[in-house]
Amino acid sequence: MGEKKLMKGNEAIAEAAIRAGCRYFFGYPITPQNEIPAYMSRRLPEEGGVFLQAESEVAASNMVYGAAGAGARVMTSSSSPGISLKAEGISYIAAAELPCVIVNMMRGGPGLGGIEPSQSDYFQATKGMAHGNFHLLVMAPSSVQEGVDLMSQAFDLADKYRGPVMLLGDGMIGQMMEPVEFPEKIDPTELPPKEWATDGARGREKNVINSLYLDPDVLENLNWKLQEKYEQMQREDVKYEEYHMEDAVVAVIAYGTAARIALDAVQAAREDGIRVGLIRPITLFPFPEQVIARASAQVDAFLTTELSTGQMVEDVRLAVKGRTPVFFHGRPGGNMLTPEELLEEIKKIRGEVQ
Amino acid sequence: MKKELIIAGFGGQGVMFMGKMLAHSGMKEGLEVTWMPSYGPEMRGGTAHCTVKISTERIASPFCSHPDTLLVMNRPSLEKFQPRVRAGGSMYYNSSMIEQEISGQEIDVAAVPANKIAEELGNPRIANMVMLGAYIAREEIVDLMTINNSLAAVLPEEKHNLIDINLEALKRGYSLYTSLEKS
Incomplete structure (x- = not known):
């Protein structure tokens, strides 16, 4: 770790990739993640x-x-509509069992939508992304x-x-500046060899990378x-993080940007004497279902909050299995969720379950 | 200590830069900071703003609907953001571009002739640093020396020839509220 630097999320994530x-x-440009390709083109x-700016997202994912x-x-990076275009290539990558990293700085959808922070691609990111039985490992940072x-x-x-790993953020993570420290740079030539790679077959049997498997077995x-x-x-x-869960009777569940806003609401509720905690999934796939299942024995209610009309809440309900009421409050992107409206929801729920 | 600021003006007035300077200086003084730009479809000439939070504690949301401090460089931004300032908060406005007397209900208001001073120094584009200097003099959030030292880190290298004039602008803004001997 070195000296702290004040950096935009997009640039910091790009630098971290290089250091890894x-x-x-x-890639192919799209707001609000353009600082990633811009930084990569320089570094x-x-x-x-x-660094190569492809002729399209489809081409980029196949590269x-x-x-x-x-x-x-x-790696590649994009934002919602661009990720949809990359999905075909990602399915091939998953089928061929290849490691790569994809960053999605989500924007409001559907369609071209808007460019403000949104979490409307949770389903897309965690439920297989494209055709075929596959998943990405999905991680959602909530700070730079x-x-x-x-x-x-x-x-x-x-x-x-x-297999493919996705970092799922949005315009808040990408555009915000916060202090960061970086790990030491690793030398990619010193990584363990990949015996399966198609990097020249002289002196060994040839490797084949393919996603076509016509033999049903x-x-x-x-x-x-x-x-x-x-x-x-x-x-x-x-991976997940818990705040104030020790004595919580209501648990808010939120990830990424929504978790930052939720934490303000949780602290405000605590000041009002309401015992509220926050569970923040960091990996969205694999989903922290066990910690939520355990919490369902402790709390009287869950409040899932997202910058969507309700996507992660389905995984929360699956983890809770009907043992505890699960409420939802969201804003689908464009207009920001506020701690004030969440505090109102928490109070309402506290009243309903008491 | 926790400060939540909105810094607003028209595109080109350097409001994003003011916020970065403040956030960078807070970081250098060991504080928690966030800087969040408005990155909507705003163009040069339109309004632009950023939100800066500086705190001794971990910062939850980097967004802010009701700031305790507003630094405002032009009238459209003042009209948009003044009503959002929390009771008991403060507003610093660029009195060179917002000419009529402004008073705030339940907020403390300071008039800073940012463009007038910048023009005296020969460059209207440094009005932002006059404003920033005035703000830190009056509220002592971060040290003037830390702000001065942040210029080289926050200004891109090709603009380092402008460090001296920015330092001068910070000093002039600062001396509106504090005698420099103190620092």
């Missing part, structure tokens, strides 16, 4: 890497597919420092599971293998 050994970036050549197949640490920390782990997790085996990975993620790589 990422040397290849393929990657300095590190001997490649990621190619570089990942060759064993490189590679956490964006850096999660990006530092993202490439290792992608390698661990040989082979295809079925691949699907079950992917499922095993997702179960392993649930056992080994769930």
Whole structure:
């Protein structure tokens, strides 16, 4: 760790990727994440890497597919409509079991939507993204420092599971400046070799990277293998944070930007004498279902809050299994959720369940 | 200590830069800081604003609907943001561009002739640093020396030739409220 720097989330996340050994970036511009490609276009050549602005998002995700197949640490970034276009390539990457990192700085949707902070792509990010039985490992930072920390782990997790990892943020995480410290830079040439990579077959048997499995047994085996990975993620790589949960009778559940706003509301409610806590999922897939299930034995009610019309709340309900009432309050992006309106919701819920 | 500011003006007045300077200086003094720009479809000539929070405690939301402090550089921004300032808060307005006398109900109001002083120094674009200097002199959120030292870190390198004139603008703003011998 070095000296603290004041940086925009987008730039800090880009720098963290470089420090984690990422040397290849393929993308296509879209607000509110343009500082990532802009930063990469300046920094990657300095590190001997490649920045390429593709002709389209579809092309960019297939370039990621190619570089990942060759064993490189590679990433792309985009925002909601751009991620939809990249989804096809991401499905191929998942089928070919290739590690890569994708950043989605979400904007309000559907369609081209707006550019303000929104969390309307939770379903897309966590429920498979595109065709086929697959998931990404999805992590959602709620501060610039956490964006850096999660990006530092993202490439290792992608390698661990040989699959795509997504960092899911929005305009708040991307555009905000906060103090950050960076880990030391790693040398990507010193990483363990990827025996499966298509990086030249001289002196060994050739490797094949493909997503076409016409033999039904082979295809079925691949699907079950992917499922095993997702179960392993649930056992080994769930991340979350809890605030004031020790004596909470109401638990707010929020991630990313909404969690920052929710924390203000939780603190205000505490000042009013209401015992409220906050559970903040950091990994959205694997979802921290066990901590929520455990909390359902403690609290009288959950309040899920999101910058959406209600997406993560479905996973909360699955974890709670009807044991405890689950309320929802959201704003779908464009207009910001306020701590004041959340405090009102908390008070209302407290009244209803008492 | 917790301060929540909105800094507003028209695009080109350097309001984003003021916020970055303040956030950077707070960080240098070991405080928690956030800087959140308005990044909507605003163009040069339109209104622009940023939200800065500075605190001794961890900062939850970086957004702010009701700031305790407003630094405001032009009239449209004053009309938009003054009603949002919390009771007991304060507003610093650019009296060179907002000419009629402004008074606030339940808020403390300070008139800063930012453009007038900047023009005396020969560059209207440093009005923002006059305003920032006045603010930190009156409220002592961060030290003038920390602000001065932040210029080299926050200004892009190709603009480092402007450090001296920015320092001069900070000093002039600061001396509106405090004798410089103190610092």
